[in-house]
Each structure stands twice: as C-alpha cells, then as structure tokens.
Amino acid sequence: MPVISKVNRTLFDLDLLRAVVVVADCGSFTTAAARLHSTQSTISQKVRRLEDMVGHRLLVRGNRDVLPTDAGQTLLGYARHMLALNDQMLEALAGARVGVTVRLGVPEDFVGGSTTTALAAFARQHAQVKLEVTSGLCRDLSQAYDNGELDLVLLKQRRNARDSVARWPERLQWVDSAHAPAFGLEPVPLVTFPPRGLYRDDMINALEAMGRAWRISFTSSSLSGLQAAVADGMGISLLPPRAATAMHRVLGAREGLPEVDSYEIVLVHRPTADVMVKALAEVLGDLLHSAAH
The missing domain is CATH 3.40.190.10 (Periplasmic binding protein-like II)
Structure with missing residues (x-):
C-alpha cells in the first residue's frame, strides 16, 4: 500500500489567518487595515491568498459589513486556536504572559x-x-x-x-428637584441630552400632548451634569431609576405625565x-x- 507523504501538505501562514480573523471581527477591510497598521489592498490580497489556498470563499460583503461564509466560520474557529497557540508559545519562550x-x-x-x-x-x-x-x-x-x-x-x-x-x-421615570421643583413653572423647563440624545423627543412629545408649553433650560452630554441640573431646580428630566438620587423627586401619573416604555x-x-x-x-x-x- 502506498504511503501518503505529509511533507508537501499545505502549511497555513499565521499572518494570513490573522488578516481574516481581524476583518471578520471588525466587519470591515478598512477598519481591519487600520488595526493591523496596513493598507486595505494589502489586507484584501492576504484574504484572497488564503481563499486560493483553501479553495473556498471565506468572506462576503453584507448589507452593512463583511461577513464570514460557512467555510469562513469553520476556518475562523481553527484560526483563532492557531493564533492563540502561537501567542502561548511566545509567552512560554519569553517568560511573559500574553493577554x-x-x-x-x-x-x-x-x-x-x-x-x-x-x-x-x-x-x-x-x-x-x-x-x-x-x-x-x-x-x-x-x-x-x-x-x-x-x-x-x-x-x-x-x-x-x-x-x-x-x-x-429599560424603565424610565420623570424626575424633578426635591427642594426646588420646576414642573409647575410655565413654560416647563427641560433638562436634556443634546439633540438626537436619548429621551429628548419623548419629553417634548409628552408635554405637548398635555398641552403644556416647554423650553430647553439645560443641555449636557454628561449624565452627572443632568442629575445636578435637575437637583438644583433647572428643570425636569426623564431618566432611568438608577440615575435618580435623594436630591430628586419622582413625578408620574399624579402630575399627568405618561409612562415611557419604548426603550x-x-x-x-x-x-x-x-x-x-x-x-x-x-x-x-x-x-x-x-x-x-
């Protein structure tokens, strides 16, 4: 019986495997190139070389990102293991832990x-x-x-x-200042995240549905800034319960404010x-x- 030689079997290049893994993780050739400090064309060439070696398409472009094929999913599992072993070997030889x-x-x-x-x-x-x-x-x-x-x-x-x-x-609740309430003011002052920020439109729509006039009194990208502004009487806001403090008073149905449960x-x-x-x-x-x- 003839003996099959293992000498000429294909040896996978870890550099090529790493390129495919990073592209799959990033979902983008451009982002993968930046992470690997390379160019998009170089990363694309490495992926094509590996696809030629295995005889399968490994990655395809989806509607929003790059996705692995069935063959790509199989290869990714082995590739991650091989790359991890490579790191473990370096760790053992260098006497340092590679994390x-x-x-x-x-x-x-x-x-x-x-x-x-x-x-x-x-x-x-x-x-x-x-x-x-x-x-x-x-x-x-x-x-x-x-x-x-x-x-x-x-x-x-x-x-x-x-x-x-x-x-x-995500539970939400309306909050006002405990010592300087602002809900009774006209127009109602609102403390919000910037435009396109969470909850801003919900607050405005709720007050308009109640027939209340409103104005934006304080805007911040910082949650702590919003918490402090409400506590100091700058206006009311809509926040998750975990963001409320002892300096706040919870508002709700008694004040005619609706529950917001769309998050x-x-x-x-x-x-x-x-x-x-x-x-x-x-x-x-x-x-x-x-x-x-």
Whole structure:
C-alpha cells in the first residue's frame, strides 16, 4: 500500500489567518487595515491568498459589513486556536504572559456600582484578559462599535433598533428637584441630552400632548451634569431609576405625565467574537437579568 507523504501538505501562514480573523471581527477591510497598521489592498490580497489556498470563499460583503461564509466560520474557529497557540508559545519562550484585550463600551449611568464590581470580579477570574472600558453617550458607543473600535457594547435604544445578543426593557421615570421643583413653572423647563440624545423627543412629545408649553433650560452630554441640573431646580428630566438620587423627586401619573416604555437595554457583539468577549457578555447579561427582576 502506498504511503501518503505529509511533507508537501499545505502549511497555513499565521499572518494570513490573522488578516481574516481581524476583518471578520471588525466587519470591515478598512477598519481591519487600520488595526493591523496596513493598507486595505494589502489586507484584501492576504484574504484572497488564503481563499486560493483553501479553495473556498471565506468572506462576503453584507448589507452593512463583511461577513464570514460557512467555510469562513469553520476556518475562523481553527484560526483563532492557531493564533492563540502561537501567542502561548511566545509567552512560554519569553517568560511573559500574553493577554487578550476586550474593549467594552457602557453608558455613563452603568459606570460604578454593581457593574464595576462585576467587571472587577471578571478581571480577577481571567487574569490574562486586559479590560478596556469606555463610557459615553449610546450614539457614540454604537458608532465606535460599528467602526471596529469596541468588541462589546451595552446600549440603550428604542426597541428593536438594532440586533443584539440579549435585551431587557429599560424603565424610565420623570424626575424633578426635591427642594426646588420646576414642573409647575410655565413654560416647563427641560433638562436634556443634546439633540438626537436619548429621551429628548419623548419629553417634548409628552408635554405637548398635555398641552403644556416647554423650553430647553439645560443641555449636557454628561449624565452627572443632568442629575445636578435637575437637583438644583433647572428643570425636569426623564431618566432611568438608577440615575435618580435623594436630591430628586419622582413625578408620574399624579402630575399627568405618561409612562415611557419604548426603550430597551441591549448587549451587542459580533458572531465571531473572541471567547472572552462572549464570556464577559454572559457576566453582564446575568447582571442585567438580575436587575430587571
């Protein structure tokens, strides 16, 4: 019986595998090129070379981003493993630990408290993971994720605005100052996020439906700025309960204000995300599930 030689079997170039993995993670050749400090044409050539080697199309352009084919999904699993082994070998030879970086984006009102406690526990459990946490407005976090700058994002959005791996309803409440109420003023002063910010249109529509005149008295991109403005009597606002303090008074049906229940909290990561990204998503998912119940 003839013996099949293994000498001439194809050896995969880790540089090519890394190019495909990064493009799949970013969902974009342009963003992948920037992350790899290369050019888009170079990254495209590497992907084509790998496709020629395996004899399959690995990536296709979708409506909004680049997606792996079935063959691409299969290759990505092995590629990640091979790249991880390569890093482990370097770690062993260098005597240093090579970690995985997970870039997380969260809204400002989720910074601190139980969220930070959960992140700290995750970091202790996975010492090889480097967490990079960015907080800000949801529209900025969403854009950063779409640009490939974040691996996992926690977002507040109108229901079903974008696909997610998990979602929960977002409770909101009207708040006024506890010591210098502003709701009785005419026109009603409103404390809001900037134009296109969350809840702004809902506040305006609710007051107009009540026949109340209104004016924007204070605008800020900072949640802490809004909290302070309401507490000091600058106006009323619409915020999640976790953002209310002892300096605030909750308003509602007694004042004729409607319940606003058109928002949700979502977790978003790419289908091809690293296993540590998915592990962190599970931790945050458990936290949000507990808070919702």
